Amino acid sequence: MSVKEVGVGCALGASDQNEVMVKGLVHGGPCHLSCQVGVGDVVISVDGTPVGGDVKLAKQLFLGEDNSGVTLALRRGGTVKNVHLLRGKTIENRAMKEGETCGIGISMNPVRDGLVISKISSGSPAQLAPPDAGACGA
Numbered sequence: 001m002s003v004k005e006v007g008v009g010c011a012l013g014a015s016d017q018n019e020v021m022v023k024g025l026v027h028g029g030p031c032h033l034s035c036q037v038g039v040g041d042v043v044i045s046v047d048g049t050p051v052g053g054d055v056k057l058a059k060q061l062f063l064g065e066d067n068s069g070v071t072l073a074l075r076r077g078g079t080v081k082n083v084h085l086l087r088g089k090t091i092e093n094r095a096m097k098e099g100e101t102c103g104i105g106i107s108m109n110p111v112r113d114g115l116v117i118s119k120i121s122s123g124s125p126a127q128l129a130p131p132d133a134g135a136c137g138a
Helices: 030-034 055-062
Strands: 010-014 020-025 042-046 069-076 079-086 106-111 114-120
Touching: 010 055, 020 030, 030 079, 042 055
Parallel strands: none
Antiparallel strands: 010 020, 020 042, 042 069, 069 079, 106 114
16 A cells, blocks of 8 residues: 655745745645745755755655655745645645644644644644744734
8 A cells, every 4th residue: 555645735836046936835735834934935955855946856855644744944035944844635624623633733622612732743843833933924
């Protein structure tokens, strides 16, 4: 039985400078949910492997086993940052099931007035994010 590979929910293409660039985000995909990846970001490396201008190589490296971690080195403006993501399918607009893991590596359970985080997966973006990472758009 083969393992189905999944990505991180973004479209890649070549920039005018022949670099690998994020051209689009899949709504509800790991890149979108992380709030750390944006259209126009340049992909420098994937899990430490430099991609240069090789879009095909970058796409291959983005793929992996569902719920496996991947680290992207991205450049926005003059700043390079490492973004840690969990590969996975797009999260549909539906209620989460009790104990289900979100795209950022958390499990949530319902409580009377909402949801509570019940588990943070080891090595996940939720665990690796600095405490002052802020929210989307902050």
